[in-house]
Amino acid sequence: MSLVGLNILVTRATVQSEGLSSLLRDAGATPLLYPCIATELIPLNIQMIRVLKQVQDGYFDWLIFVSENAATSFITCLNEAHFTLPKNIKIATIGNKTALSIQKAGYKVELIPSQYSQHALANLSDLHEQKILIPKGSLHDGSLGRQLSQKGALVNEIQTYRTVMGKGGVKILPLLSNNSLDFITFCSPSAVKNFKKRLHLEGGNLLLVNNIGIACIGPLTQKAAFEMGLKVDVVASTHNSTGLVDSLSTFFARETPSQF
Numbered sequence: 001m002s003l004v005g006l007n008i009l010v011t012r013a014t015v016q017s018e019g020l021s022s023l024l025r026d027a028g029a030t031p032l033l034y035p036c037i038a039t040e041l042i043p044l045n046i047q048m049i050r051v052l053k054q055v056q057d058g059y060f061d062w063l064i065f066v067s068e069n070a071a072t073s074f075i076t077c078l079n080e081a082h083f084t085l086p087k088n089i090k091i092a093t094i095g096n097k098t099a100l101s102i103q104k105a106g107y108k109v110e111l112i113p114s115q116y117s118q119h120a121l122a123n124l125s126d127l128h129e130q131k132i133l134i135p136k137g138s139l140h141d142g143s144l145g146r147q148l149s150q151k152g153a154l155v156n157e158i159q160t161y162r163t164v165m166g167k168g169g170v171k172i173l174p175l176l177s178n179n180s181l182d183f184i185t186f187c188s189p190s191a192v193k194n195f196k197k198r199l200h201l202e203g204g205n206l207l208l209v210n211n212i213g214i215a216c217i218g219p220l221t222q223k224a225a226f227e228m229g230l231k232v233d234v235v236a237s238t239h240n241s242t243g244l245v246d247s248l249s250t251f252f253a254r255e256t257p258s259q260f
Helices: 018-026 046-056 068-080 096-104 143-150 172-177 189-201 219-227 241-254
Strands: 007-010 030-033 037-041 062-065 090-093 131-137 154-165 183-186 213-216
Touching (some): 007 172, 018 241, 037 189, 046 154, 062 068, 062 096, 068 154, 131 143, 183 219, 183 241, 189 219, 213 219
Parallel strands (some): 007 030, 007 183, 062 090, 062 131, 183 213
Antiparallel strands (some): 037 154
């Protein structure tokens, strides 16, 4: 696996960028950080404390986490409220990193679908009248909750963090002007949307990236890129950082300079 000599832009939040950056460095690439998203915890409020108390009291059958941010923010809120999870609650997550966040807090994860998607979680069996809580961010679209409700589940959602514009990192306009970027990586739809916003705020536009490769971690991120008018060259076969780097390596192994 070799990406030697390539400059690859990483648009993940600063606190989540090191895993992908490390994998890129191991493959020989130079990761360039340009955070397009950041997260902020929602301060504890009366509604949140009421729901967290219900969790501790065993009201919910399932907790479902669709992202690492949802997991870490929920655990932080739970701890700040001085509550704990009951032993009988079942936990499902999308992705191993999300599961690891829960496990580090001392809790067991019941289910990690092999396919990293909300659709896979919506196929949980025996959902009739099961009480499910979905911690979420400000950009969560609610589609998972709707799918679960259609299957007879009793779904509640709680917002534990908000997604905001990232800042810092490399000066992107000189890199674009000098054709110094080979690929841009996106790991979430919000990163795609905020990339466009941040680029515009800094005096650029998407026309400047027409000749730069675009790599997405999964189909939802790919869809967001398409909707922004971006041509996607690589979609990770496995929807995590390792899969993204592996798919980039496969792409460059089969492409010649004249083809790319």
